[in-house]
Amino acid sequence: MSQPAIANTYEDFIKGFHPKSGLDLKFYKQNQMQRRILSFMNSHGHPTYPEFLKALNADPVLYDAFFKHLTINVSQFFRDATQWKTLRETIIPLLVKSRPSLKLWSAGCSSGQEPYSLAITMMEYFSASKFSILGTDIDVNVLKQAKDGVYKQNDFASTPPEFLQKYFTPSDKGQQIKESVKRQVTFQHQNLLTDRFQTDFDFIACRNVVIYFTEEAKEMLYKKFTDSLRPGGILFTGSTEHLFGLNHLGLKPVSSFFYQKQ
Ligand SMILES: C[S@@+](CC[C@H](N)C(=O)[O-])C[C@H]1O[C@@H](n2cnc3c(N)ncnc32)[C@H](O)[C@@H]1O
Incomplete structure (x- = not known):
């Protein structure tokens, strides 16, 4: 051995x-x-x-x-409510205008709160649009929880109460996400630093994942994300993650924490 x-x-x-x-x-x-x-x-x-x-x-x-x-896989549904408002009022309308079907990715999705928040946003406000959502993470245990889709009260601190009623069913273990939401999201195991990415995404959320990455690793990752977006696609970062000096990647800020590929 x-x-x-x-x-x-x-x-x-x-x-x-x-x-x-x-x-x-x-x-x-x-x-x-x-x-x-x-x-x-x-x-x-x-x-x-x-x-x-x-x-x-x-x-x-x-x-x-x-x-x-x-x-460190702390997460929440609709984490940072202001940005989710911008997403629903400005960013998704921009994307659906130009595309009949959207391909969305939550990179570093933890136990599924972020990709399910994306699915709920699409179902609630853009029900006429087709979409698919990918959720990926390096931690197999959080991916299992994401697939189970059962959540505790503190996951919902930023969730409008009517969404809880509409998209979850109370159970002994907590709030179970409904099948109609679950079926919109595919989960995959992936290491963002070493694995290959799919391409042609309209939207990538990578939030609160890179906090401990070195500057070189971040730069490499943002380059890989840019390559994976279609032109006009959007990268959504965490609320402390400003991409200064990354013009050379071809990403332009469209709103705080939202960057568009040229
Ligand atoms: C703090 S959570 C963020 C969850 C969600 N994006 C949010 O903002 O609420 C960070 C997640 O990134 C994942 N992660 C860390 N390094 C990673 C890597 N190299 N590849 C893929 N996922 C990674 C962790 O397993 C964790 O689930």
Whole structure:
């Protein structure tokens, strides 16, 4: 049996963690990631990188908890209500005007709150338009939750109450998303930093995903997104994620946090 790599330093650790997880932490900011890793090691009683890597390889429950801790999958339906208003009043009308059918993608979709919010927006306000939605994430556990489609009260802090009644059914476990919404979304496992992207998207939401990425990784990712958009397509970023100095990618701001491919 192959032995896990000896990880004396942070660099050794990320090399040892990569083959098992597919997550190459060299694309993530070292200070923040190292701090997160060390805090997890401390709270779980693992004193050194080599011992911790060994424990991760031996204990799937510990591994899952650590992966979840690293990827930070907090989300919400209609997170940042102002931007969802702009989306529905300005951005989608712009897109449906020029296309009979829209191809939308929530990249880093966590447990599905974002792609389902897109589906609800389309069903509620643009029912005459055809659309398909892709939701992707690196974390298989959140994708499973997305496919189950059951949510807790705090997922709905920014959701208009009438949507809860119309698009969810209360159950013992929480609020179950209705089949009519579920069937509009396809979920796929994907690492944004290394996997190939589909093309011809009209709209890509990538929000609150790149916070820990290095500047080089962000630039590479925004270039890949631009290549995946059709001309006129829109990239929607998180509410702290301004794309300064990325004119060379051919993205023009159309509103705060919305960028259009030229
Ligand atoms: C904070 S959540 C954001 C969810 C949603 N976009 C939102 O804004 O509410 C970040 C998600 O990005 C995912 N993620 C992090 N790195 C990734 C990568 N390299 N490829 C794909 N997904 C990634 C995490 O697993 C997590 O579910």
